[in-house]
Amino acid sequence: MRKLTAGLFIAADGVVESPEQWHFPYFDEEMGAAVGARLAEADTVLLGRATYDTFAEVWPTREDAGGEEGGMAKALGDARKVVVSRSELELTWRNSEQLKGDLVEGVTALKQEDGGPIGMSGSISVVRALLAAGLIDELHLLVHPIAVGRGIRLFEEGVDPIRLKLLSSTAFASGVLNTVYGPADQ
Incomplete structure (x- = not known):
């Protein structure tokens, strides 16, 4: 079965909403390498x-421009991109398709296909649903x-507990902690 990894920028108080408003002062080479390595190993995103929508607006332009982010932009462009939405979408970025039907059933089927790791970045509501279903490795x-102090937090109040096991943790010079969790039952 294919491994599914999800990555999020998160504030110390659990907020994951609008990281573009608070994340960039902490972005450095260490963080770029960690994010890049995780997404580069995935053949499906x-x-x-x-x-x-955000990625499709930014990454194709960065790929065309080349430069420092050109390699990661090309890898993202070449990867199969599976997009979750209840609405019918018109996808413009190459190698993009929409996941049809039930999220949990669709991702379960995706994990059972041949291929390499599946990566996720952002997509809070999808991460929440897949964590609750036990599908994130x-x-x-x-x-x-x-x-x-305000905004959507990763874990909503009033939901069933999700037990996790710490797999690794690294402190970056910026003060950011790079933590990796897996399901507690594995």
Whole structure:
């Protein structure tokens, strides 16, 4: 079965919403390497619609420009991109397709296909649903040393507990913690 990894930027108070408003002061080469390595190993990228829209707007332009981010941009462009949305989408970025039907059934089938690892970046509601269903093999959280104070948190209040096991943790010079969790029962 294919491994599914999800990665999120998260504030120390659990906020994952709008990282573009608080994340960039902490972005450095260490973080870029960690994010890049995780996504580069994936031959399939699973994205929610909003994350797809953001990526499709930015990464093809970066690929065309080449330069420092050209390699990662090309890898993302070449990867199979599976987009989750309840609405019918018109996808413009190459190698993109929409996941049809039930999310859990569709991702279960995707994990059973031949291929390499499946990577996710962002896509909070998709990550929540797949964590609850036990389909995420590794949850990569880049914990930023900031308390945002408002916004969507990764784990909603009132939901059933999701037991996790720490697989690794590395502190970056920026103060960001690169933590990797897996399901507690594995």
